[in-house]
Amino acid sequence: MNWLMRRFRPEQIRWLVLLLLIIVVIFFFASQIDNYLSARFFVRVSTSVAIIAVIAVGQTLVVLTRNIDLSVGSIVGFTAYFVGQQLANNNEMAPLLAVLMATGIGAAMGAFNGILVSYGRVPAIIVTLGTLALYRTILVQYSDAQTVITASLPSWIVDYLPRANIFSIGNLDFRLLVGLMVVVVIIFQLVLSYLPYGRRLYAIGSNPDAARNAGFPSQRIVFFAFVLCGALAGLAGFMFLARFGNITVVAGLGFELKSVAAAVVGGVNIFGGSGTVIGTLLGAILIDLIDNSLIRWPEISQFWREALLGLMILLAVASDLVIMNRLRNMWARTELQMVQQETEEPLQQEEPRYAA
Amino acid sequence: MPPRQNFLLVVWDRLKSWEGFLLVILIAIIVINSIQTPAYLSIGNQINLFNLSIEKIIVALIMAFIIINAEIDLSVASMMGLSACTLGWLYSQGAPIFTAFLAGLVVGVLGGAFNAFWITKVRLPSLVVTLAMLIGFRGLARVLLEDKSIGDFPEWFDALGQQPLIGPFPLALIVFFILLVIAIIILQYSGFGRYVYVIGNNSEVARYSGVRVQRVKMILFIASGAISALAGLLYAARLGAVRGDLALGFELDIITMVLLGGVSIFGGSGSIYGVLLSILIVLNLRNGMSLSNITGHIQTGVIGALLILSVLIPNITQSVRNMLSRRRTAEAQ
Numbered sequence: 001m002n003w004l005m006r007r008f009r010p011e012q013i014r015w016l017v018l019l020l021l022i023i024v025v026i027f028f029f030a031s032q033i034d035n036y037l038s039a040r041f042f043v044r045v046s047t048s049v050a051i052i053a054v055i056a057v058g059q060t061l062v063v064l065t066r067n068i069d070l071s072v073g074s075i076v077g078f079t080a081y082f083v084g085q086q087l088a089n090n091n092e093m094a095p096l097l098a099v100l101m102a103t104g105i106g107a108a109m110g111a112f113n114g115i116l117v118s119y120g121r122v123p124a125i126i127v128t129l130g131t132l133a134l135y136r137t138i139l140v141q142y143s144d145a146q147t148v149i150t151a152s153l154p155s156w157i158v159d160y161l162p163r164a165n166i167f168s169i170g171n172l173d174f175r176l177l178v179g180l181m182v183v184v185v186i187i188f189q190l191v192l193s194y195l196p197y198g199r200r201l202y203a204i205g206s207n208p209d210a211a212r213n214a215g216f217p218s219q220r221i222v223f224f225a226f227v228l229c230g231a232l233a234g235l236a237g238f239m240f241l242a243r244f245g246n247i248t249v250v251a252g253l254g255f256e257l258k259s260v261a262a263a264v265v266g267g268v269n270i271f272g273g274s275g276t277v278i279g280t281l282l283g284a285i286l287i288d289l290i291d292n293s294l295i296r297w298p299e300i301s302q303f304w305r306e307a308l309l310g311l312m313i314l315l316a317v318a319s320d321l322v323i324m325n326r327l328r329n330m331w332a333r334t335e336l337q338m339v340q341q342e343t344e345e346p347l348q349q350e351e352p353r354y355a356a
Numbered sequence: 357m358p359p360r361q362n363f364l365l366v367v368w369d370r371l372k373s374w375e376g377f378l379l380v381i382l383i384a385i386i387v388i389n390s391i392q393t394p395a396y397l398s399i400g401n402q403i404n405l406f407n408l409s410i411e412k413i414i415v416a417l418i419m420a421f422i423i424i425n426a427e428i429d430l431s432v433a434s435m436m437g438l439s440a441c442t443l444g445w446l447y448s449q450g451a452p453i454f455t456a457f458l459a460g461l462v463v464g465v466l467g468g469a470f471n472a473f474w475i476t477k478v479r480l481p482s483l484v485v486t487l488a489m490l491i492g493f494r495g496l497a498r499v500l501l502e503d504k505s506i507g508d509f510p511e512w513f514d515a516l517g518q519q520p521l522i523g524p525f526p527l528a529l530i531v532f533f534i535l536l537v538i539a540i541i542i543l544q545y546s547g548f549g550r551y552v553y554v555i556g557n558n559s560e561v562a563r564y565s566g567v568r569v570q571r572v573k574m575i576l577f578i579a580s581g582a583i584s585a586l587a588g589l590l591y592a593a594r595l596g597a598v599r600g601d602l603a604l605g606f607e608l609d610i611i612t613m614v615l616l617g618g619v620s621i622f623g624g625s626g627s628i629y630g631v632l633l634s635i636l637i638v639l640n641l642r643n644g645m646s647l648s649n650i651t652g653h654i655q656t657g658v659i660g661a662l663l664i665l666s667v668l669i670p671n672i673t674q675s676v677r678n679m680l681s682r683r684r685t686a687e688a689q
Contacts, residue, residue, distance in 0.1 A: 134661055141654065303498040303499045
């Protein structure tokens with residue numbers, strides 16, 4: 001047991017459990033559905049996961065600070081529609097400019113949330129419930145009941161981007177969009193693990209008062225978490241556009257809850273202060289895999305998908321509270337024992353000095 | 357005998373409170389609406405205005421209790437959908453409408469108890485539990501009816517939702533007024549109401565003072581499930597048909613009504629009277645916008661903005677007040 005504890009942290013146990021769950025789910029559906037393990041299904045799930053995971057990474061940053069962003073679905077919808085329309089009007093636009101435009105608009109919307117939450121001191125749930133409605137209204141008003149259609153878009157986003165492969169293993173293709181998601185996940189995992197900004201997100205989430213007393217610019221840190229979350233949602237909006245091509249006013253509806261679910265199932269504590277981006281990625285894979293598999297499973301009506309998602313969030317949060325806390329305590333206790341064993345002799349030597 | 361104050365000063369003092377502020381806004385909205393639409397203040401339009409959102413304002417009453425108690429219930433709209441779909445599903449399976457109605461209410465109590473279990477026994481935050489059940493209850497509603505729509509209820513059931521029952525008032529409006537009176541009595545004049553405020557202010561202090569905190573919360577969440585279910589059933593009667601997306605997104609309006617009414621999102625303060633005023637504001641605003649041909653989508657956006665402003669404005673006035681008093685003490689020194 002001690003050997004195990006010295007080599008793994010509780011978060012890593014969580015990763016292993018999630019990986020195991022994902023494998024179990026794959027085996028289960030493979031035994032139920034004919035032709036389940038096909039290359040086409042892999043491509044569909046992996047690109048779908050790519051979009052959810054990018055949003056969920058942003059959601060993770062916000063949830064780490066003990067906040068929540070329910071407006072991401074509307075941000076995805078608006079950026080997908082707006083950028084799609086700009087590309088339809090001007091087919092010559094540079095691809096990089098389109099990506100920057102999507103991220104920039106998302107960041108601006110996130111900044112609006114961030115200002116209200118950190119400087120206006122309005123609770124995040126209220127602000128983002130409001131902007132969830134507000135951003136969707138702006139989209140509906142802006143779109144004027146029109147739809148962005150695939151035929152009007154330049155060919156690089158319709159034909160090239162969704163079908164471009166980075167590499168293939170056997171007949172499993174890894175699409176460019178999936179590669180983009182992997183880059184995002186790696187960057188933000190490194191930011192959270194090694195940059196001062198990342199560590200401060202954890203500090204604020206674990207104890208906001210202590211973080212403020214320690215002199216962290218809490219308001220600015222939370223503000224930038226919302227900006228980053230919005231920017232990532234904007235990037236996901238671009239990916240959404242690249243994947244589907246046809247964008248209506250309901251684009252991205254419900255993504256806010258899926259992203260929260262991915263983060264929470266992936267082990268991000270809803271009270272803030274703990275969680276990893278890799279965990280979030282695994283959570284996104286698990287949720288989207290179940291979601292996409294249920295559509296193809298004839299035994300159960302696909303209408304169960306939503307109900308299951310709700311139940312999964314609840315179980316994930318409850319298990320985090322009960323099991324993870326127990327695990328962390330166990331780890332802390334053994335660490336204490338190890339420290340005591342190592343320092344037993346020097347402590348005894350020092351004792352007389354204190355007595356004197 | 358207290359010294360007689362200038363009448364205008366007393367009025368000014370009253371107006372400075374949040375309720376006074378709401379009253380001024382309400383009068384302004386009504387005046388603007390009456391100028392734009394001459395028939396605005398007719399009894400017919402006023403009852404119609406209540407009727408169009410009656411289910412939301414019924415749920416707003418119990419939501420006020422929950423937010424004053426420093427919790428939140430995001431699952432109310434999904435519960436409205438679930439209870440209505442239960443009614444529709446049982447009816448389509450051949451059950452008599454009365455049994456189906458009762459079953460809808462039972463589902464509400466069970467759903468509320470389910471929320472209450474996770475919140476009070478497992479001690480999860482209500483925000484997370486009810487967010488999960490916002491999806492969960494809605495999902496169950498869709499499982500029941502899939503993509504079908506159930507209608508053709510007996511005529512008397514539809515009439516209950518659509519025709520006036522006593523005088524010009526339909527059943528839902530009467531239910532609302534009865535619940536309003538009960539809510540005022542319980543929250544402002546009973547011991548239980550005091551507990552709700554004390555827990556909302558500081559649940560630790562309440563616990564050490566011998567208040568059974570978890571039991572109060574459990575009662576509130578079960579009541580919230582039951583009343584949301586009732587509202588959903590009344591909505592089904594008014595529409596005459598149910599679908600899986602019934603009452604989708606209503607939680608936005610309901611929470612806005614409560615927070616705009618001066619109930620603090622951090623719990624412990626606010627009153628039913630303030631909520632009543634903000635209900636009138638939201639109703640008149642929506643009705644006025646409809647009469648001026650503003651579409652439902654913009655109305656939702658306006659409500660969303662109102663939700664944010666209703667918390668932002670008190671925060672800003674508070675910081676301005678703090679700044680002024682700090683400056684005053686600095687000058688005095």
